[in-house]
Amino acid sequence: MATKAMNIRMTQTKQSLINAFFQLVSKKDFEKITVADITKGAHVNRATFYAHFHDKYELLDYIMGDSASAAIVKRTNGAEKFDQDSIVQLVLAVCDFYEQPNIQCRSSYIGFVVPQLKEKIINELKAYLSKSLDNSYADTEKNLYVPIYAQVIHEGAFQWTSGNVITSKEEVAKRVSLLLMNGQ
Template sequence: MDRRILKTQKSVMKAFAELLAEKDFNQITINEIADRADVSRGTVYLHYIDKFDLLDKCMDNYFNKLFETCMPLDDTNRLPSKYLIIHAFEYLEQHASIYTALLNNKGVPAFRKRMSAAIQESLGELVDSRGIDQEMSREVLIQFLSSAIVGVLEWWIINSLPIPAADIVKQLWSLLERFQVIPYFSDSN
């Protein structure tokens, strides 16, 4: 893709993310996005159908960045590896402003839902590959783990990272071990 197009899209996306941090999605206009990105309104429409399309592409972009950065290239070590969870929280800590905007903005409930679905999918693959106790429901285990991880992550981001990433993961991991969830997956730290 042409570097100028990428630069324009990056500028529009950055402007949109900044506006999301400042105000509710429903209050943001294409004119504001264009002004902030220092492009014309028509340029925004050349790349995005409307602000909903921009929101979808923004969520895709930041969601993909999170998972590409935090997931291994091979399938040998998937969630809930302690290392991967620490890596994810550290990445979120470094990029807190955009993820806070995506999780905290009342007009963007889809980001949390997308994150939860991706974690559930990864956990499902992990459960299928390693198995679980026959008395435990696969669906309940996956829902429990994903709700715990996403819930803690969301609380942590929305409350302005009150605990360092390594400490919050240590506490989350300890809780998972305490309720004997971790032995089903690995002994990895």
């Protein structure tokens, strides 16, 4: 019972640190945010912060990775399949990921955060695709196709998110899925 209470408290503390960070990014440039600012907003001491994260960069990395994973799980319900509907859901998950209010922060973060966001969501796409294609391809083929599929899914969603296409995200997702399924 004590372990369960400890895990709940650690999860709540980590979430408090994340929430404090989000409050700060809406007001300050990332480079000006300090661990002291984060701990003050979370109402914890510095040692507690360091029990969870090495520094603010690790905190940001954790937030982005967790958000990318959650977006994919939410859209796919955790089912790892490779079919037209799953590809549609993956494209929509990437759109959701980039649309999250917590991800959309000050414009000064664009050059710093966007490359990290892209890396996190593509890594999550690769993990999903790798598992969903386990029985469809030999490892050598899978090693070729997984990164390509992940890039195509990401790029379709990113084009919509960036406003480079005027069609709906659902239509973009449908077109990307048709492209990938017809290319098999």
